[in-house]
Amino acid sequence: MSDLFVKICGLRTGQDVATAVEAGADAVGFVFASGARTVDGPTARQLAQQVPAHVLTVGVFRGQSLDEVRRLTDESGIRAVQLHGDEGVEYYEALRAEGRTLIRATAATGVPVLNGELGEDLLLLDAPDPGSGKPWEWSSPAFSAPTGRWLLAGGLHPGNVRRAAEVTGAWGVDVSSGVESERGVKSPELIRAFVAEARRLL
Numbered sequence: 001m002s003d004l005f006v007k008i009c010g011l012r013t014g015q016d017v018a019t020a021v022e023a024g025a026d027a028v029g030f031v032f033a034s035g036a037r038t039v040d041g042p043t044a045r046q047l048a049q050q051v052p053a054h055v056l057t058v059g060v061f062r063g064q065s066l067d068e069v070r071r072l073t074d075e076s077g078i079r080a081v082q083l084h085g086d087e088g089v090e091y092y093e094a095l096r097a098e099g100r101t102l103i104r105a106t107a108a109t110g111v112p113v114l115n116g117e118l119g120e121d122l123l124l125l126d127a128p129d130p131g132s133g134k135p136w137e138w139s140s141p142a143f144s145a146p147t148g149r150w151l152l153a154g155g156l157h158p159g160n161v162r163r164a165a166e167v168t169g170a171w172g173v174d175v176s177s178g179v180e181s182e183r184g185v186k187s188p189e190l191i192r193a194f195v196a197e198a199r200r201l202l
């Protein structure tokens with residue numbers, strides 16, 4: 001298996017960003033959706049400026065207007081938009097037409113998901129309650145993995161990330177709760193352990 005793409009999500013401090021980048025993350029996520037990890041535009045801008053060009057910066061949204069997505073993305077200089085709402089094809093088309101990189105996050109419900117259906121650049125299969133740390137049934141024999149490149153998220157942590165990737169065949173992994181010491185507070189040790197485990201050759 002080649003290297004997994006690794007995204008560390010829900011970063012809120014300069015220390016979080018430095019640790020994720022130094023550990024070797026491929027992408028870092030900043031949450032603009034409302035919740036325990038929300039950052040505002042100026043904070044995200046400051047954090048994103050710390051991120052080297054080879055690491056993708058991602059803004060996380062849920063049920064927000066196109067104008068809010070545009071404003072926060074442009075204000076922060078973040079490169080990709082991750083959408084957790086029930087936005088339709090026209091919403092995706094509008095953002096695509098502006099040259100934005102789109103990650104479609106959808107709950108793994110057991111129904112097969114068509115990768116690229118809404119014109120997304122990358123599909124993210126997540127738990128029904130994103131960012132909750134609760135896993136879904138990715139190890140069920142009934143799970144039918146999407147084709148192409150997709151990210152797996154939901155309840156991952158250093159202890160299960162290798163097996164989850166192996167069982168599902170995911171191209172990449174995304175984590176937030178599993179690298180926290182308490183909700184919304186990232187642990188440098190867990191971030192380093194997660195990336196190292198994800199990168200460990202089978």
Ligand SMILES: O=C(O)c1ccccc1NCC(=O)[C@H](O)[C@H](O)COP(=O)(O)O
Binds near residue numbers: 062127129131155
């Ligand atoms: O993290 C949040 O608070 C959040 C709120 C609303 C929509 C999405 C949110 N987070 C998404 C992520 O952090 C990841 O994409 C993923 O869901 C992480 O899940 P987990 O590792 O189980 O916390």
